[in-house]
Amino acid sequence: MPSSAPSPRRAGRPRSAEADAAIMDATREALVEVGWSKLTVGHVAARAGVAKTTLYRRWSNKGELVVNAVAALFDELELPDCGSLQADVECVVMAFGDLLERPGTSASLMAVVAESTHDPVLREHIREAIVERQKRLVLKGRERAQERGELPPDAGDPDEDARLVDLIFDVIAGAVVHRTLVSAEPVDADWAGRFTTLILQGLAAASASWPESPRSA
Amino acid sequence: MPSSAPSPRRAGRPRSAEADAAIMDATREALVEVGWSKLTVGHVAARAGVAKTTLYRRWSNKGELVVNAVAALFDELELPDCGSLQADVECVVMAFGDLLERPGTSASLMAVVAESTHDPVLREHIREAIVERQKRLVLKGRERAQERGELPPDAGDPDEDARLVDLIFDVIAGAVVHRTLVSAEPVDADWAGRFTTLILQGLAAASASWPESPRSA
Amino acid sequence: MPSSAPSPRRAGRPRSAEADAAIMDATREALVEVGWSKLTVGHVAARAGVAKTTLYRRWSNKGELVVNAVAALFDELELPDCGSLQADVECVVMAFGDLLERPGTSASLMAVVAESTHDPVLREHIREAIVERQKRLVLKGRERAQERGELPPDAGDPDEDARLVDLIFDVIAGAVVHRTLVSAEPVDADWAGRFTTLILQGLAAASASWPESPRSA
Amino acid sequence: MPSSAPSPRRAGRPRSAEADAAIMDATREALVEVGWSKLTVGHVAARAGVAKTTLYRRWSNKGELVVNAVAALFDELELPDCGSLQADVECVVMAFGDLLERPGTSASLMAVVAESTHDPVLREHIREAIVERQKRLVLKGRERAQERGELPPDAGDPDEDARLVDLIFDVIAGAVVHRTLVSAEPVDADWAGRFTTLILQGLAAASASWPESPRSA
C-alpha cells in the first residue's frame, strides 16, 4: 500500500531539474537580446546546453516556451505598504515601470500580447498569468486604503464596483505600459507623482458625481 | 508662374499605382486574418495579384511592408468638434476604441509595436507614423477647449506644458489600448463616459495643486 | 521601277552598328571570364553600354546571343599551304590548338556544345556555323595533297569516300579538342608532329587494306 | 587483431543511404530528360522523394550534385579481354561510344566538362573521376598486348613512353567523343573497325620512325 501517491512517479530516468531552469533562463536572455521573432528554439537549446528534443519534451512549441518564461517575470510584482494611498499607488506604478524598463521585459510582454491577438488559448493563458495577478494588486490597494479611511467602503452595487476596479486597472496599467513602450519615456518619480495625483483626485471628484448619474439611469 | 519642378520624372517604366494599393490592401487583409507571424510575403503578393519581386522592390522586407500598411490605418483618426471638452474626449476615446476593436487593427498594431521593441529604426518609424499623429489630436482638443474657456491657457513654462500633454496622451491612449487589447473589454459609451469624467475631473483638481508644488521644489 | 531594292530600307531610326559590335565583344569577354552559366544578359548589356532591350531586339535569347558570338571566333581558321601533306596537317592542328588554348575560346565552345546537347535547333545551328566550316578544311587539304600526288585520287565509291573524310575529321578535331580541354595539355609542335605522323602513316597503311575488306563485304 | 577505427560512428541519427541513392538516380534521370541548365534542385528532390534541404546537406550546390552523379556513370567502363589488340580496342571504343550515345550521358558529360572550364576545382574533380579512370584502360590494354607479343615492350625512356600513352588516349577518347557529340553520328562496328585499323596501323608504322627521329634530336 504505497499510500496516497502524491506524485505518480513513473519508471525511467527522471527529468532533469537543471535543464528546466537553464532553458527558462536561456529563453529570457534570448528574448531580451533578440526579441520574439528572432528568437530561435535552436539557439535557446544551445545556450541552455540542452538538446532541442529536451526542450520540446517540456513545451509543445515556441509559443508555450516563451509565454511561460515571460509569465514568471511578473511573479515579483508586489504591493508594499507605503503608508498612504497616494504612496502605495506611486510605489506600484514605479515598480511596474521599472519592470517594463528592464530591457527584456517589455519586449517579451509585447511579443506575447501581440501573439495572443490571434490565439485565444494563448490569450487566456496570459489573462491567468499576468492580468489577473495584477488586478489583485489593485484590489489589495483599495482594501488597504479603505482600512485607512482614505477611500469609502465598497458601493452597494457589486457590478458597479467591479466596473470601477476595471477602470482603474486599465488606466494604471495602460498608462504605464503606453509611456514605456510607445512613448518610450521613463516612469520616474516625477511622472509617477503627477499621474497618481491625477487619477486619485479624479477618482475623488468623480465618485461624487457617478452614483447619482449612472449611465443606465 | 509655376516655374520649377513640374515633375521630377525619372526614366524608365513608372511604378504601378494599382500595385501599391493592391499590396497594401492585401497586407492589411492578411494581417487581419492570420496575424503578423503567419503572414507570408508570398500570400500577400498572390492575393494582390502581383509578383513577389514587385513587392520587394518597394519594401525591403516583411517588416517594412507591414508597418507601412498598419500606419495607414491611423490616417482616418480625426477629432470632430462635439461641442464640449467632455464630449470631444469621449468622441475621440470611442473613435480610437472602435478602431482598435475592428478585428485587424489591434492585431496589426500590437504586432508592429511588439516588433519595434527590438528594432530602433522600426520604433522611430512608428513614432512618426502613429504616435505623433495622435498626439496632435490631444493638442488640438486642448486648443479648442481653451477657446471655449473650459481649460486655462498654456502655463508659463513650456516644458511643464509639454509634460502635461504627454501625461494626458499616455493616459488616454494607454487606457483605451489596455482595455481593448489586454482586458479585452469593449470601449462603449458607458466606459468612455466614466473614463473621461475621471481624467477631466482629475485634471481640474490636480492642476490646482501642481503649479504650487513642482517636484523639483 | 525601283529596280531590285538590295536594302529594303524601312522608315524610322536605323539600328546602331556600334551596339552590335559592342554586344558581341562584351559577350565574348564575359564568356571568357565567367562561363556560360554565370553569364547574364544584364551584365553583357551593361558592359556593352547598352540597354537590355537593345540586346533582345537583335537576339531572341541568351542562347542565340552566345552562339553567334562564339561562331565568329572560328572565322579565322584557314588552311595555309605549308608545302606538304604532313606540314599542312601539322599547321592546321597547331592553328586549331592555338585557337582552343586562347583562354576564352575553349570555354565558349564547350559551353555552346554542352548546351546543344539538349537543344536540336542549337545543335544544327552549331553544325552550320562551326563543324561544316572545319570540314571544308579537311576536304581542301586532301585536294591539295592529291594534286601533289601525296594521296591517291578519290575512290570510286563516293559513300566510302565520305566515310573516310568524316573519320579523318573526327580524329583530327577530336584529338585536338580532347588534348586541350580534357587532358589540359598544350598542342605544341612535338605533339602535333607525332599525331600527324600517326594518322598519316595509319592512313597510308590502312588504305591499302580497306578497299579489299570492306565491312559490308 | 582489428584494433583501430572499427567505425568512426558519429552521434545522432545517421544519414539515410536510401536518400543518397535516390538522389543520385533522380539527378541522372533529370539530367537525361532536361539537361543541366533546366535541371532544378527542387525537381530532383521531389523526384527522389526527399526534401531540398537533405540534398543541400550532402552537396553544397547544384554543380557538386551533378558532377558526382555524372562521375558515377563512368564506373561501368571496363576493358574485357577480346582476344587481340585490334579486338580489344574495338571493344572499348564501342563501349565508350555506347555509353555516350545513351541519351543522358553525353549531355551530362559535356555539361560538366563545360562547367569545368571556369572552375579549377571542378576540373581536377573531373580528372580524378573520369579521365584518370579511362587512362588506366589504355595502360591495361597495352600491357595485355605486350604479353601477347602484339606490341613491343616499353621503350627505354619512360617520358617518351608516357607521351605515347597520352597521345593514344587523346586520339581514342577524342575521336569517339567528337563523333558522338559534335558530328552526331553513331559509333558502330563499321566505324570502330576503320578507326581501330587506322590508329593501330599508324602506331605500327610510326613507331618504326619515331625512335630514330625524336623531335629533340
Place this chain on the structure above:
DNA sequence: TAATAATCGAGACGGTACGTCAGGTCTTGTT
C-alpha cells in the same frame, strides 16, 4: 518643316529557381 516610325536608355514587371533558415519530428546510441 512637320509627321511618322523605328530605335534607344531606363527600369518596372511577372515568373522561376536559387540557396538559407527556422520549426518541429524522428532515429540513433548513451546514461
Place this chain on the structure above:
DNA sequence: AACAAGACCTGACGTACCGTCTCGATTATTA
C-alpha cells in the same frame, strides 16, 4: 524513460536572372 546529437520534412525567406512591358527621348525617313 530521458538525454545529446543530428538527420529529416516543411515551408517561408530574400536574391538573382530571365524575357517582357512600358515610358520618354532620339533619329532617321517620308510628306
